[in-house]
Amino acid sequence: xxxxxxxLLVPFIALTSTAGGAQLSVxxxxxxxxxxxxxxxxxxxxxxxxxxxxxxxxxxxxxxQFGQYKLWLSAKNKGIDIYMLDVIWAPQLASxxxxxxxxxxxxxxxxxxxTINSQxxxxxxxxxxxxxxxxxxxxRKDLLTKYNRSVPKTWAEMAETASIIQSAERKAGNSxxxxxxxxxxxxxxxxxxxxxxxxxxxxxxxxxxxGEITINNQNAIKALITVKSWVGNISPNxxxxxxxxxxxxxxxTGNAVFMRNWPYAYNLSxxxxxxxxxxxDVTPLPKGEGPNARSAATLGGWNVGVSKYSxxxxxxxxxxxxxxxxxxxxxxxxxxxxxxxxxxxxEDKDVLEVAxxxxxxxxxxxxxxxxxxxxxxxxxxxxxxxxxxASQSVISGKKSATSSLKxxxxxxxxxxxxxx
Amino acid sequence: MKRASFRNITKGWLLLSxxxxxxxxxxxxxxxxxxxxxxxxxxxxxxxxxSFIGFNNYIxxxxxxxxxxxxxxxxxxxxxNTLFFTVISVTLETILxxxxxxxxxxxxxxxxxxxxxxxxxxxxxxxxSAKMWSWMLNDQFGIINDMLLKVxxxxxSVAWTSNSDTVMWVVIFVDVWKTTPFMALLILxxxxxxxxHIFQAAKVDGISGIRLFFKVILPLLRPTLIxxxxxxxxxxxxxxxxxxxxxxxxxxxxxxxxxxxxxxxDFDKFGYGSAASTLLFLxxxxxxxxxxxxxxxxxxxx
Numbered sequence: 001x002x003x004x005x006x007x008l009l010v011p012f013i014a015l016t017s018t019a020g021g022a023q024l025s026v027x028x029x030x031x032x033x034x035x036x037x038x039x040x041x042x043x044x045x046x047x048x049x050x051x052x053x054x055x056x057x058x059x060x061x062x063x064x065q066f067g068q069y070k071l072w073l074s075a076k077n078k079g080i081d082i083y084m085l086d087v088i089w090a091p092q093l094a095s096x097x098x099x100x101x102x103x104x105x106x107x108x109x110x111x112x113x114x115t116i117n118s119q120x121x122x123x124x125x126x127x128x129x130x131x132x133x134x135x136x137x138x139x140r141k142d143l144l145t146k147y148n149r150s151v152p153k154t155w156a157e158m159a160e161t162a163s164i165i166q167s168a169e170r171k172a173g174n175s176x177x178x179x180x181x182x183x184x185x186x187x188x189x190x191x192x193x194x195x196x197x198x199x200x201x202x203x204x205x206x207x208x209x210x211g212e213i214t215i216n217n218q219n220a221i222k223a224l225i226t227v228k229s230w231v232g233n234i235s236p237n238x239x240x241x242x243x244x245x246x247x248x249x250x251x252x253t254g255n256a257v258f259m260r261n262w263p264y265a266y267n268l269s270x271x272x273x274x275x276x277x278x279x280x281d282v283t284p285l286p287k288g289e290g291p292n293a294r295s296a297a298t299l300g301g302w303n304v305g306v307s308k309y310s311x312x313x314x315x316x317x318x319x320x321x322x323x324x325x326x327x328x329x330x331x332x333x334x335x336x337x338x339x340x341x342x343x344x345x346x347e348d349k350d351v352l353e354v355a356x357x358x359x360x361x362x363x364x365x366x367x368x369x370x371x372x373x374x375x376x377x378x379x380x381x382x383x384x385x386x387x388x389x390a391s392q393s394v395i396s397g398k399k400s401a402t403s404s405l406k407x408x409x410x411x412x413x414x415x416x417x418x419x420x
Numbered sequence: 421m422k423r424a425s426f427r428n429i430t431k432g433w434l435l436l437s438x439x440x441x442x443x444x445x446x447x448x449x450x451x452x453x454x455x456x457x458x459x460x461x462x463x464x465x466x467x468x469x470x471s472f473i474g475f476n477n478y479i480x481x482x483x484x485x486x487x488x489x490x491x492x493x494x495x496x497x498x499x500x501n502t503l504f505f506t507v508i509s510v511t512l513e514t515i516l517x518x519x520x521x522x523x524x525x526x527x528x529x530x531x532x533x534x535x536x537x538x539x540x541x542x543x544x545x546x547x548x549s550a551k552m553w554s555w556m557l558n559d560q561f562g563i564i565n566d567m568l569l570k571v572x573x574x575x576x577s578v579a580w581t582s583n584s585d586t587v588m589w590v591v592i593f594v595d596v597w598k599t600t601p602f603m604a605l606l607i608l609x610x611x612x613x614x615x616x617h618i619f620q621a622a623k624v625d626g627i628s629g630i631r632l633f634f635k636v637i638l639p640l641l642r643p644t645l646i647x648x649x650x651x652x653x654x655x656x657x658x659x660x661x662x663x664x665x666x667x668x669x670x671x672x673x674x675x676x677x678x679x680x681x682x683x684x685x686d687f688d689k690f691g692y693g694s695a696a697s698t699l700l701f702l703x704x705x706x707x708x709x710x711x712x713x714x715x716x717x718x719x720x721x722x
């Protein structure tokens with residue numbers, strides 16, 4: 001009962017203890033230990049400026065998170081000063097955010113020009129980079145050595161190695177061993193995964209930068225058929241309901257040979273209590289087959305935007321600048337293994353010490369492929385949902401790749417209608 | 421005389437007005453707004469600047485192809501899912517609820533405690549129980565798979581919430597688990613207003629338990645059952661939270677409400693989503709009216 005009363009009191013305490021600096025609220029979707037790290041940064045910010053920051057925790061599914069943002073922004077919510085924005089959201093939400101190009105004029109020059117440009121809509125700088133993201137293939141180097149397999153360069157090699165190690169390990173008594181885990185749940189994450197498969201086989205990027213619908217092609221069909229052959233064999237059937245954290249759950253308990261995941265999983269997998277600590281490494285995602293095969297990594301990343309409806313706009317801009325500063329980017333790289341967007345940090349000794357894989361990041365980022373959020377504009381969410389649904393219906397075995405992609409093409413045409 | 425009745429009428433309206441104002445502002449006005457938006461191309465982050473586009477959200481012909489909700493296979497899939505879910509889950513809940521109610525109607529030691537325990541699933545918020553079940557049904561860490569594997573009913577763990585053969589049944593199962601207590605409670609209330617002397621008379625006449633149930637209890641419970649089934653069916657037809665939490669964005673379970681929400685908020689089609697909400701309202705209205713009409717007809721025959 002006492003606890004309950006305390007719980008009721010918390011909002012009042014929070015309201016009354018803001019003497020001094022401003023009270024800022026940040027909307028943030030937590031993955032891994034990002035939230036804990038972010039809270040450390042807020043403590044540093046408070047020491048520096050006296051402004052208090054509290055976090056409004058968002059669902060880990062970015063699809064749900066985006067829906068909530070839209071509701072708040074359309075209601076002109078004054079309670080949230082800063083929104084963490086996925087790299088694809090800037091074009092859709094630009095009108096609700098403060099233009100940061102003037103306050104960040106100096107700071108923006110330190111970052112990758114491509115990252116800054118991805119957050120510019122009609123010359124307005126909607127958000128500042130917190131970190132950039134591109135997934136990698138995690139592999140168990142101890143198991144690869146044990147079975148004398150090399151690090152896979154193509155999906156076919158990956159599947160073969162996964163299958164060999166999985167059956168050998170199961171025979172040896174580890175009945176829960178799986179070859180490969182990824183994100184197969186019907187949500188934005190599957191769009192990222194499936195875009196990589198399609199693109200690595202040379203199948204384009206769903207909708208071309210000029211707005212043409214390109215998804216119904218032989219390479220894309222081949223890619224999806226390949227993935228379908230994994231599900232139930234080297235990947236558990238449940239992978240069709242996995243987000244990032246579920247795949248990491250299987251991987252980090254030592255029950256997967258390979259995993260596709262974002263860099264955040266690196267530090268967590270190397271944590272003191274992790275059973276796979278020191279037993280794994282990372283490499284760029286494998287290539288597909290065919291003449292246009294390449295390694296493809298969907299470009300992700302999070303950015304800080306200041307709401308136009310904030311009551312503490314100046315303090316909020318200050319916080320956004322703080323979170324995009326070299327100091328914080330470096331700490332974030334060290335603590336959460338997130339890629340910085342400031343080039344010089346990739347040569348920083350302290351960073352390389354805890355995240356040696358940063359030396360391959362330049363290669364990974366070179367292979368990055370953007371989701372078609374720019375050409376499809378405000379219809380991107382629906383494009384993405386149609387794409388992930390079609391992909392899931394193929395890899396779950398519900399529909400054939402040929403008919404599913406044909407249907408997807410006609411649905412996208414309907415959606416495009418008179419134009420994106 | 422005329423004056424008095426006029427005054428009475430005015431007084432009546434005056435007394436009714438608070439309720440009418442409240443109803444108007446919380447029910448009729450939002451409904452009217454939704455209806456209005458369904459004829460526009462409004463976007464959720466700009467509800468001031470929009471233009472009227474007639475019935476285009478419902479159906480529209482463009483370059484020889486039909487567009488709009490009525491031409492959208494996902495919508496019809498959602499309608500089918502919702503009806504399937506409603507018929508199966510309400511039937512199961514009514515039968516199970518009836519059995520539970522009959523058991524709890526008998527006097528036995530500790531009946532009060534049992535009645536309280538029975539209500540627990542109903543008392544847990546749906547979002548919490550959906551999240552709870554989604555963990556229990558998890559293919560790698562879930563307790564359900566673990567138990568079934570140990571007993572030997574299944575040979576390898578099943579991904580209940582992602583396998584398209586099982587996913588709808590999982591939703592129905594969780595809903596039955598949650599809502600049977602509610603049905604049992606409503607039916608129990610109905611049982612308890614059946615006068616005790618009827619049972620005594622039946623006992624004196626010496627009719628069997630089964631005949632007693634079908635010839636006496638069931639007809640007397642009829643009004644209660646009709647009301648409970650309407651309540652449940654209304655609830656089931658607008659099923660949202662359970663599906664949204666347990667199996668989000670899965671076309672095998674998408675219901676009419678989930679479809680409407682997706683278009684309203686996730687996609688950039690507030691007008692289109694409003695049209696879906698309007699259709700949802702009309703479907704529920706029609707089904708309820710025809711169910712009640714059907715019940716009235718059959719009861720008159722008896």
